[in-house]
Amino acid sequence: MSFGIEQQPQGRTPSTASNLMLAGEVFPWREGNQFQLLVDGPQFFPRLLQCIDAAERRVDVELYLVEDGQCAEHLVDALVAAAARGVRVRCLFDGFGCLKLGQKTRQRLLDGDVELRLYNPLNLRLKFRNLHRDHRKLIVIDETCCFVGGTGATDEFWNPEKPDEHWHEVMVEISGPLLHDWRRLFDAQWALCLRKRIWQFPLPQRLPKIPENPEPGNGMGRVAYAAARQHRDILHSLIRNLQRAQTRIWLATPYFLPTGRVRRELLRAARRGVEVRLLLTSRNTDHPPIRYAGQRYYPRLLRAGVRIHEYQPHFLHLKMVLIDDWVSIGSCNFDHWNLRWNLEANLEAVDANLSSSVAESFEQDFLRSKEIDLQIWHARPLRMRIYQRLWGLLDRLAINIFNRSG
Numbered sequence: 523m524s525f526g527i528e529q530q531p532q533g534r535t536p537s538t539a540s541n542l543m544l545a546g547e548v549f550p551w552r553e554g555n556q557f558q559l560l561v562d563g564p565q566f567f568p569r570l571l572q573c574i575d576a577a578e579r580r581v582d583v584e585l586y587l588v589e590d591g592q593c594a595e596h597l598v599d600a601l602v603a604a605a606a607r608g609v610r611v612r613c614l615f616d617g618f619g620c621l622k623l624g625q626k627t628r629q630r631l632l633d634g635d636v637e638l639r640l641y642n643p644l645n646l647r648l649k650f651r652n653l654h655r656d657h658r659k660l661i662v663i664d665e666t667c668c669f670v671g672g673t674g675a676t677d678e679f680w681n682p683e684k685p686d687e688h689w690h691e692v693m694v695e696i697s698g699p700l701l702h703d704w705r706r707l708f709d710a711q712w713a714l715c716l717r718k719r720i721w722q723f724p725l726p727q728r729l730p731k732i733p734e735n736p737e738p739g740n741g742m743g744r745v746a747y748a749a750a751r752q753h754r755d756i757l758h759s760l761i762r763n764l765q766r767a768q769t770r771i772w773l774a775t776p777y778f779l780p781t782g783r784v785r786r787e788l789l790r791a792a793r794r795g796v797e798v799r800l801l802l803t804s805r806n807t808d809h810p811p812i813r814y815a816g817q818r819y820y821p822r823l824l825r826a827g828v829r830i831h832e833y834q835p836h837f838l839h840l841k842m843v844l845i846d847d848w849v850s851i852g853s854c855n856f857d858h859w860n861l862r863w864n865l866e867a868n869l870e871a872v873d874a875n876l877s878s879s880v881a882e883s884f885e886q887d888f889l890r891s892k893e894i895d896l897q898i899w900h901a902r903p904l905r906m907r908i909y910q911r912l913w914g915l916l917d918r919l920a921i922n923i924f925n926r927s928g
Contacts, residue, residue, distance in 0.1 A: 546753045548730045549707075549745040555698030556741065557871055559851075559879040563673065563680025566693040567593065573663045573695075574600040580610040582708045584660040586853070587674025588615050589622035592682055594675045598627060602634035611636045614712055616656040617643035619674070641715045641865075656715070657864040658747075659693075659853045660708060667697045668704045670869045672841050672853055679839075689839040692883065694851050694869050694876070696743065703745040707867060730755040732762060736872050738847050743873070748854060748866040756854050756868050757861055761787055763845045767796045772844040772884045774801035776837070777809065778816035779857035779917065785819060792827040801887055804832040811913045814906075818914035824896050831891035841868075844884060847877045858921060 560566035574581055574597075581604055588594055605611045613631065615623070617640040631638050641656035642648075662668040671693030673679045678689045696704070732755055736742045746756040764771060764787035771791055778800070780788075792798040800823070807813050820830060843850040852868030854860055871877075 546730055546749075546755075548732060548755050549703045549747075550733050551736050551742050551744045551872075552699045552703070553736075553739075554741050555696060555700045555743045555871075555873070557743065557869075557873055557876040558695040559876060559883065560669075560671075560693045560695060561883055562691060563593070563688045564685045566669065566671070566673065566691075566695075567596070567680040569695065570661060570669055570693070571596060571600045573667055573669075574604055574661075576666075577604050577609045577663050579664050580612070580662075581664075582612045582614075582660075582662040582705065582712075584614040584656065584658050584708055584711065585673075585675055586616045586619040586655065586657045586659065587676050588620040589674075589676040590624045590627055591677035593677050593680045594623065594627065596682070597675045598630060601636050602630065605635040612708075612712060613638045614641060614656065614708070614715060615639075616641045618652070618655055619657075639712065639715055641711075653863045655864050656711065657853050657860060658711075658867040660704060660867055662701065662705050662708055665701055667695055668701055669693045669695055670704070670852055670867065672839055672851075678837075687836075689837045690833065690835070690887075691839045692842060692851060694871075696869065698741065698743070700743045700745065700869075707745055707747060711865065730758060732759050735763070735848060738872055738874070740873055740875065742871060744870045746850065746852075746868045746870045748861055748864065754861060756850075756852075756866055757781070757784075757856065759870060760784065760843065760850060760856060763843075763848050763850075764788065764791055767791050767845045769846055770797045770799075770844065772797075772799050772801070772881075773856075774838065774840050774842045774884070774887070775855045775857070776803050776807065776839045776841070777812045777855045777857050777859075778802050778819070779812060779855075779859060780819070781856070781858045781861065784856055785823075788823065788828060789826045792823075798828045799884075799888065800828060800830045801838065801884065801891065802830060802832050803838045804834050804892065806834070806837045808837060810909075811916075814909040815913040815917040817906075817910045820894065820899055821896070824894070824899060830894045831888050832894060833887055833891045835890055838887075842880060842883075844877065844880045847874070848872055849876055849880050851880070 601611050642654050644652050659673055673691050746759050748754050748756045841855050849871045850868045854866035854868050
């Protein structure tokens, strides 16, 4: 079956941008940016569509989840309308994440002069290579603004007919010099996804050199990204900030399967007196086994003084970190599965207004959460104990297998 995806011409070599990504480039801090935190689809999707409607030259969209429904229909309407008035529109969708995007919708994009490429379409011959996925969520519009966060184009994030039913998510609207780096990141992957074996990049000889955080101020931002095991500055930056935390570490993730290094740094921070609070999912989750597997880490964290909050109203899908005044928001869950297989991208920022907005969002979510303490943990029913033990063992077994094979 063909979806009109562009094929790579013979003899084509990756662009300069993609060569830089292959070399594991680390983006610098840039000043003079503006950030706005947008909480939940009913807030950020209308704003995103408004900006696409105003686009004059180009719109680039890189998403993991894209499925037929009201949300995708509104997005496709805006993209096709932009292309019709002469805007260059490029869509890079993950080959697995867009399986529920029907042929009719794909053909509508292509007929509307929207350029469409898929990252690593599923193929039985690829076996475990099918696990490599593009998990980034990035929309860049002209040189005006971009949106970075954790959303997909599905009705779970925004359905205008059911505005009160949505997953809990955030996006950041960004304007300023940082747009250049986000465009370069998109351009690189746009070229690289045409490679025949996109996952076969050389492993780095040394860790990326992460630029030092700037002094607290306004408008400082940086692009942080992950490209499976080839490049993980997004993880190394988090660990460095965990090690240097002085007052607070607030971390939200829907899939709490952190790497061993991240867990150790959370424990050390709590033991030295830093306020460590985790905002995690409750029973409202799309993957209960992952929640159960991650809960095996609760006892040790709780004994060290970490506070754990399970968000109650909806499925918590956001990935957001606030360490002192440093912020990281984007697609990365900081779990060992994401960092092994996925392309990820986060905004890092040191900006007083954004830090304040993120702190306010966390505080509101803590109030809507159930705090898990040791008493509650020890009183959990037998059924939950069995699930936690079972899925925890399966997760550990799978990781050990992949570690040996990798």
